[in-house]
Amino acid sequence: MESAEAMIAHIQGLSSTPEDLAHLHNLLKQSEDSLESQAPNLGPLLTQLDPSKHSLGYLYILEACASATWGEQENELVSTIAKFIDSCVTEQIRLAPEKFVSVCRKLKDETMQLQMPIRGVAPLRTAVRKLQPTSEHLTTLHPDFLVLCLLAKCYKAGLSILEDDIVEVEQPRDLFLYCYYGGMICIGLKRFRKALELLYYVITSPMSSMNAIAVESYKKYILVSLIHNGQFSNFPKYTSSVISRNQKNFCQYYNELATSYASGKISELQACLETYREKFETDNNVGLVKQVVSSLYKRNIQRLTQMYLTLSLQDIANTVQLNTTKEAEMHVLQMIQDGEIFATINQKDGMVSFHEDPEQYKSCEMIEHIDSSIQRIMALSRKVTAMDEQISSDPIYLAKIGRERQRFDLEDFDTVPQKFHM
Amino acid sequence: MEGEEDLRESMIEEDIRANGGDADDKRSKAIISSEQMDVEAYASSYTGRTKIARLIFIAEKCGNTTMELEALRMAYDEIKKGENTLLFRDVVEKIGGRLGAAYGMDHAWVDGVDRRAEARKEKLENELNAYRVQVQAFVATVKVIYKYSMESPSFDTNLIKESIRMGYNDFGDFYYAHGALGDAFKNYARTRDYCTTSKHIIQMCLNVILVSIEMGQFTHVTNYVSKTEQTPEALDPVTVAKLRCAAGLAYLENKKYKHAARKNKVIDNVNFRKFLELVPEVREIINDFYSSRYASCLEYLENLKANLLLDIHLYDHVQTLYSEIRHKALIQYTHPFLSVDLNMMASAFKTSVAGLEKELEALITENQIQVLFVPTARIDSHNKILYARHADQRNATFQRALQMGGEFDRDVRALLLRANLLKHEFNNRQSRKL
Numbered sequence: 001m002e003s004a005e006a007m008i009a010h011i012q013g014l015s016s017t018p019e020d021l022a023h024l025h026n027l028l029k030q031s032e033d034s035l036e037s038q039a040p041n042l043g044p045l046l047t048q049l050d051p052s053k054h055s056l057g058y059l060y061i062l063e064a065c066a067s068a069t070w071g072e073q074e075n076e077l078v079s080t081i082a083k084f085i086d087s088c089v090t091e092q093i094r095l096a097p098e099k100f101v102s103v104c105r106k107l108k109d110e111t112m113q114l115q116m117p118i119r120g121v122a123p124l125r126t127a128v129r130k131l132q133p134t135s136e137h138l139t140t141l142h143p144d145f146l147v148l149c150l151l152a153k154c155y156k157a158g159l160s161i162l163e164d165d166i167v168e169v170e171q172p173r174d175l176f177l178y179c180y181y182g183g184m185i186c187i188g189l190k191r192f193r194k195a196l197e198l199l200y201y202v203i204t205s206p207m208s209s210m211n212a213i214a215v216e217s218y219k220k221y222i223l224v225s226l227i228h229n230g231q232f233s234n235f236p237k238y239t240s241s242v243i244s245r246n247q248k249n250f251c252q253y254y255n256e257l258a259t260s261y262a263s264g265k266i267s268e269l270q271a272c273l274e275t276y277r278e279k280f281e282t283d284n285n286v287g288l289v290k291q292v293v294s295s296l297y298k299r300n301i302q303r304l305t306q307m308y309l310t311l312s313l314q315d316i317a318n319t320v321q322l323n324t325t326k327e328a329e330m331h332v333l334q335m336i337q338d339g340e341i342f343a344t345i346n347q348k349d350g351m352v353s354f355h356e357d358p359e360q361y362k363s364c365e366m367i368e369h370i371d372s373s374i375q376r377i378m379a380l381s382r383k384v385t386a387m388d389e390q391i392s393s394d395p396i397y398l399a400k401i402g403r404e405r406q407r408f409d410l411e412d413f414d415t416v417p418q419k420f421h422m
Numbered sequence: 423m424e425g426e427e428d429l430r431e432s433m434i435e436e437d438i439r440a441n442g443g444d445a446d447d448k449r450s451k452a453i454i455s456s457e458q459m460d461v462e463a464y465a466s467s468y469t470g471r472t473k474i475a476r477l478i479f480i481a482e483k484c485g486n487t488t489m490e491l492e493a494l495r496m497a498y499d500e501i502k503k504g505e506n507t508l509l510f511r512d513v514v515e516k517i518g519g520r521l522g523a524a525y526g527m528d529h530a531w532v533d534g535v536d537r538r539a540e541a542r543k544e545k546l547e548n549e550l551n552a553y554r555v556q557v558q559a560f561v562a563t564v565k566v567i568y569k570y571s572m573e574s575p576s577f578d579t580n581l582i583k584e585s586i587r588m589g590y591n592d593f594g595d596f597y598y599a600h601g602a603l604g605d606a607f608k609n610y611a612r613t614r615d616y617c618t619t620s621k622h623i624i625q626m627c628l629n630v631i632l633v634s635i636e637m638g639q640f641t642h643v644t645n646y647v648s649k650t651e652q653t654p655e656a657l658d659p660v661t662v663a664k665l666r667c668a669a670g671l672a673y674l675e676n677k678k679y680k681h682a683a684r685k686n687k688v689i690d691n692v693n694f695r696k697f698l699e700l701v702p703e704v705r706e707i708i709n710d711f712y713s714s715r716y717a718s719c720l721e722y723l724e725n726l727k728a729n730l731l732l733d734i735h736l737y738d739h740v741q742t743l744y745s746e747i748r749h750k751a752l753i754q755y756t757h758p759f760l761s762v763d764l765n766m767m768a769s770a771f772k773t774s775v776a777g778l779e780k781e782l783e784a785l786i787t788e789n790q791i792q793v794l795f796v797p798t799a800r801i802d803s804h805n806k807i808l809y810a811r812h813a814d815q816r817n818a819t820f821q822r823a824l825q826m827g828g829e830f831d832r833d834v835r836a837l838l839l840r841a842n843l844l845k846h847e848f849n850n851r852q853s854r855k856l
Binding site for chain 1: 782783786800803804805814816817821823824828830831834835836837839840841842844845847848
């Protein structure tokens with residue numbers, strides 16, 4: 001059993017070359033237990049190490065310290081971890097990712113306990129970036145970071161992570177939570193398209209049993225798609241049968257809401273909201289449901305623009321069941337402002353003239369936008385091809401296919417090895 | 423310059439008016455009486471069971487006591503000519519003594535008919551059984567004969583088959599006359615196994631179709647119509663017409679109006695003229711529709727409506743058909759114009775501007791007034807003008823392409839994620855096994 005001092009000496013001596021680091025990592029692993037037993041006394045030792053040079057060793061000791069109770073010094077712990085995350089060396093911490101994750105989780109828990117989640121936002125964003133090999137990888141820290149963003153209401157900070165296209169996933173749970181919290185952040189920022197996309201990932205993922213994340217995502221998906229698209233269409237065939245089988249049990253009242261929305265009648269929608277108000281409240285979705293209601297007004301006004309060139313405010317108010325022309329005017333004004341309709345209001349005689357979408361698809365910006373979409377899709381298609389190749393040459397996959405082939409004795413398949421030896 | 427403009431405008435207005443609006447004064451002829459339908463005249467064009475059925479139907483739906491009693495009285499008389507005691511009881515109950523003693527329950531008649539029916543049924547059963555016994559005996563003989571000679575026994579089989587077929591057929595007729603439609607259907611259908619010539623098959627099919635129409639089972643009707651049409655022998659024109667009619671009715675019942683119309687058109691080709699002479703109102707309607715005199719067309723239709731509602735087959739469909747016709751007329755009216763004055767259009771259709779606006783709104787929403795993907799009409803509510811809206815194909819295409827791109831993007835990324843999840847799950851399971 002080595003003393004803590006000797007350990008510190010090792011760390012200081014073996015933190016430069018990769019070979020040294022590998023050796024140090026072994027040493028650290030062996031002395032994990034002893035570090036834990038000395039946890040309360042390790043704090044002062046940290047000052048002897050430089051987190052930007054001795055990241056691996058620092059990480060081990062910090063993790064051991066953090067697991068001990070800190071009582072009054074929580075504040076100090078938070079700033080120590082934050083400083084470490086900020087300055088640590090990427091290559092070194094990736095040698096012990098589970099330790100790094102544990103330290104980051106500690107930071108998250110502490111900031112939440114201190115009711116200052118905002119203090120964890122910046123460090124965790126750095127942590128996520130340092131832990132992920134490429135921006136396509138999902139780490140287990142993603143959901144933790146997003147929770148802090150939600151709690152601290154720093155939606156914009158969360159968005160920076162959500163804008164990456166995640167492809168590499170290891171744990172379904174991480175993905176579900178990432179998408180669910182991400183969806184909530186996007187809802188908060190009223191980026192409904194992105195929110196729908198994220199929730200869609202959860203719901204259409206392969207799953208063998210129902211889980212709470214999927215249920216809540218399903219509920220929010222219905223609401224957001226009503227707000228954003230004005231309708232809710234069923235999920236594609238590849239959606240796990242678990243979802244379609246169980247959604248009636250868990251989300252029937254959301255389905256009913258969607259049906260009453262489709263009727264286009266405000267009164268029906270309101271009645272539905274009142275009937276299930278309590279349930280929406282328990283789900284913490286009342287705010288969203290209210291947005292659904294107000295989106296129906298917009299939807300109905302939008303429908304009118306398809307049919308009329310001019311229409312009086314009074315007629316608008318009557319058709320969409322608003323009480324006064326003033327309210328109708330406010331709605332139309334708001335929608336013009338948001339670019340949802342193209343219209344002008346003539347206040348003199350209370351008429352609204354609706355125009356066509358002025359977008360002519362001729363501007364440079366539009367061409368650039370289209371070009372970037374094409375580039376994106378080409379890149380995606382390349383990725384699909386690469387993945388296809390990778391899977392069809394994956395030994396484990398081939399072994400499985402080979403085993404299954406034996407069952408069918410078909411000559412057509414002799415291009416695939418009958419048995420694949422590994 | 424301005425004067426010229428005005429002049430042109432007024433000319434156009436004239437034109438439009440001639441097209442739609444006040445066509446009535448010029449064409450005051452042949453306005454059909456929508457008043458009382460002459461039940462007697464109506465009934466005289468039908469015979470047998472349909473006459474009774476139609477009369478009872480009129481009695482139920484006309485909502486007018488004199489007419490109801492008149493219809494019931496005639497039904498009563500008609501039934502007495504036949505043997506249908508079930509229907510008789512029904513009608514007597516409906517009359518409920520309102521037509522005096524002469525139209526009360528005639529127990530003697532009922533009992534007499536029932537007794538005769540019972541006797542006849544027994545006789546038929548005996549005959550049929552006799553045939554059956556014959557068949558069995560015959561089969562036994564054939565077995566014996568076969569041991570000695572290879573002579574073909576087909577002539578005799580056909581003879582016996584034929585008698586069994588006749589037996590079942592008689593049974594069917596018998597049940598049909600007595601109103602036991604289900605049994606009649608069964609017996610008619612049973613003759614199928616004993617049909618030896620395509621003539622028999624056609625007869626069988628026609629019988630079955632007749633019974634099914636009365637039972638209201640229109641799936642059978644379509645079934646047997648197609649069966650009949652498959653028989654190798656050429657059908658005579660009367661049979662073809664009968665079949666087409668039956669199919670038309672069946673389609674109507676299933677709300678496939680388009681098919682019904684097509685089927686009817688085929689029969690009409692030959693006898694169209696004659697047919698139209700019989701129903702002058704229909705001819706007027708069609709002429710009006712094609713020459714765009716919508717107001718008078720719709721007016722005729724409105725007049726006919728009361729009578730059509732009394733038709734046993736059309737009753738359920740009149741409403742839907744009417745609104746379809748009206749929509750078609752609206753669409754046809756707007757078709758050639760770039761812009762339409764709603765005031766004039768409203769007068770052409772004899773409705774208010776507000777009402778017309780609502781109707782058009784519904785049509786635009788259903789995308790009926792449209793070309794390709796973009797609704798092509800919009801209403802200027804301020805000046806009360808309907809404008810055709812020219813879809814910008816280029817913009818629409820861009821818009822859809824971008825939308826498709828977005829959806830594809832999302833779907834592919836979802837696919838990659840799912841594939842990766844499956845891969846990892848699979849790998850985990852493998853590594854646990856190893």
